[in-house]
Amino acid sequence: MDFKSSDTIPGPRTEDHLPQTAQAAVKIVIVGGFGVGKTTMVGSVSEIRPLTTEETMTQAGVGVDDNYGSDSKTATTVAMDFGRISITEKLVLYLFGTPGQERFWFLWNGLFEGALGAVVLVDTRRLEVSFDVIGRLEERGVPFVVAINSFPDGPRYPMEELRTALDLPPEIPMMECDARRRASSRDVLMTLMRFLHSLAMTGALT
Numbered sequence: 001m002d003f004k005s006s007d008t009i010p011g012p013r014t015e016d017h018l019p020q021t022a023q024a025a026v027k028i029v030i031v032g033g034f035g036v037g038k039t040t041m042v043g044s045v046s047e048i049r050p051l052t053t054e055e056t057m058t059q060a061g062v063g064v065d066d067n068y069g070s071d072s073k074t075a076t077t078v079a080m081d082f083g084r085i086s087i088t089e090k091l092v093l094y095l096f097g098t099p100g101q102e103r104f105w106f107l108w109n110g111l112f113e114g115a116l117g118a119v120v121l122v123d124t125r126r127l128e129v130s131f132d133v134i135g136r137l138e139e140r141g142v143p144f145v146v147a148i149n150s151f152p153d154g155p156r157y158p159m160e161e162l163r164t165a166l167d168l169p170p171e172i173p174m175m176e177c178d179a180r181r182r183a184s185s186r187d188v189l190m191t192l193m194r195f196l197h198s199l200a201m202t203g204a205l206t
Contacts, residue, residue, distance in 0.1 A: 021089040027114050028192065030081075030097045031137070032121035033129030037149045037179035038097040039081045041121065045185035046083025046095065080111055085189065093189060116205075117196050118144040119188055121179065124154045127165060134166060143205065145173040145195055147188045 030038045043050045081097030096111050112118075118137055122130045130146075137144050148162060157165075159174055168174065173191050178184045199205035 022086070022092045023090040025092045025094055026116045026193075027094050027096065028189065029111055029115045029118045029142070030095060030121060031118055031133050031144075032098075033123065033126060033133060036121040036123040036126075036129075038121055041119075041149075041177075041179040041185045041188075042081040042083040042095050042097045044180055044182045045085050045189065047086060048084050051080075051082040085186070087190070087193060093193075095189075112140055112142060115142055117192050118142050119192055120144050120146045122146055122148050122162075122166070123151060124148060124157060124162070125151065127162075130166060134168075143196060143199055145175070145188065145192045147175055147177040147179075149179050150176055 030041055032038055039052055043052070080099065081095075083095040083097075085093050085095065087093055096115070098111055120130065120133055120137065134144070134146075146166065146168065148159075159176075163170075163172075163174055173195050175188065175191060177188050196205060
């Protein structure tokens with residue numbers, strides 16, 4: 001398409017502008033297996049229209065992608081989700097949701113670059129998927145919290161049993177959440193920020 005000098009290229013919407021009071025921005029990644037609610041969390045909590053890279057699932061993924069517990073899911077993230085939330089007038093979080101299908105996990109390395117911390121979303125219907133996710137974060141030294149996303153048909157377990165199953169040390173925060181609810185998703189992010197602050201105060205965050 002050819003543009004004339006008189007053509008106006010639309011800019012960002014007014015509501016997408018970064019608040020003038022913002023003084024610091026932090027990159028956070030939201031990780032987890034396929035269908036655990038990463039896109040939902042970014043969309044529910046973002047104060048701007050989230051950027052998603054969802055594509056329709058096709059027969060090509062049959063036998064390749066594990067969609068157990070997500071049989072009704074018709075689209076999947078193939079690159080990333082992106083959103084933004086202001087925690088205070090001065091602090092802004094940039095949220096990057098990773099693709100959940102293992103064949104797209106090679107993209108995680110780029111998304112982890114510059115990230116200060118992470119949220120691991122867990123689906124109790126497929127707890128084993130979380131093992132590799134947590135292992136990758138530990139290998140890269142990315143601090144994280146674990147959020148158990150509540151699905152109506154998901155089994156419920158005591159938090160200490162889940163901590164043991166995931167082999168998490170006691171200092172890693174764990175909580176239940178509903179990724180569909182803005183307040184619940186924001187609470188998860190606030191827990192992560194408090195955890196990062198505590199690490200910084202003890203010198204454990206580099």
